[in-house]
Amino acid sequence: MIAVIDAHHHIWDLDANVHPWLRDEPPPPFRYGDSRPLRRNYLPAHYRADAAGFNIVATVYMEAEHDPADPLRETRWVHQIAERDGLPQAMAAAAFFDRNDARDIIFAQAAMPLVRSIRHKPRGVARPQDYTTGHQIAGSMRCPRWRAGYRHLVDSGLHFELQTPWWHLDDACELAADFPDTLIILNHLGLPADRSPTALKAWHAAMSRLAQAPNVRVKLSGICVPGARWTPELN
Structure with a gap:
């Protein structure tokens, strides 16, 4: 079976973190259609179930529009998940180039x-x-x-x-x-x-x-x- 590195995926815990686009009403426009089915926790166990049948050898987490007031919180949370659940192996984090910080x-x-x-x-x-x-x-x-x-x-x-x-x-x-x-x-x-x-x-x-x-x-x-x-x- 071909070994795959998933270079772009998300996980989220809506009980622990704030993702405005997964919370705000009405839902903001989403390029793939109605985003409301995404408004549930999606954690490594869910990812592994969806990826069953593929030889995923490593994954890269992509920032998921976490609360822009605290982009570092998302990064710390992903590190906790990686330590606990064994994925992701790398991540793309958030920053805002046009802000003073x-x-x-x-x-x-x-x-x-x-x-x-x-x-x-x-x-x-x-x-x-x-x-x-x-x-x-x-x-x-x-x-x-x-x-x-x-x-x-x-x-x-x-x-x-x-x-x-x-x-x-x-x-x-x-x-x-x-x-x-x-x-x-x-x-x-x-x-x-x-x-x-x-x-x-x-x-x-x-x-x-x-x-x-x-x-x-x-x-x-x-x-x-x-x-x-x-x-x-x-x-």
């Missing part, structure tokens, strides 16, 4: 044994037709304040987990070129939710441009279609 949080996360990377979802526009070249959207990859926090990844030795839709991948190309010593790991293939021929052609072109950057990797993850079961034909 960005440097302190990044280096505090880097000091934790399991932490390998940071995810902070940059802001952007909701539709490709709204994207403009040269934008300066606050909190985006082109925002000077956001970049001022991002630059601390170099000295911390951590990678960057990027989650952004494909129409912002040219911003990622600039980011990769401007910070060549930081590895960027693109989550969910640039979120190709629209599978129309026109949208897929534009997505493919954006991915091809990003692929030229030597400091970029891509995860095969999160390619679900809203409201439809996952099938190989759709993906």
Whole structure:
């Protein structure tokens, strides 16, 4: 059986921690549809049951939008779970590059044994037709304040987990070129939710441009279609 490292998964304990998107009413928009079925504890035992039949040899926990007021709490909790239950073996932690505490949080996360990377979802526009070249959207990859926090990844030795839709991948190309010593790991293939021929052609072109950057990797993850079961034909 093929040995698998699961490079992107979540667990959560809603009795012990705060994840606003799994608590707030009404539920915030979710790209895969109704998020309410996710509003239950999901711990290593549940993960192992769902992964039965696969040879999972190691896992990487991905930050799960824990309370932004205390991103270190999530990291400490994951370490407790790993010690108790034997997974994950590594994790991507949270930090907010456009906050005043960005440097302190990044280096505090880097000091934790399991932490390998940071995810902070940059802001952007909701539709490709709204994207403009040269934008300066606050909190985006082109925002000077956001970049001022991002630059601390170099000295911390951590990678960057990027989650952004494909129409912002040219911003990622600039980011990769401007910070060549930081590895960027693109989550969910640039979120190709629209599978129309026109949208897929534009997505493919954006991915091809990003692929030229030597400091970029891509995860095969999160390619679900809203409201439809996952099938190989759709993906």
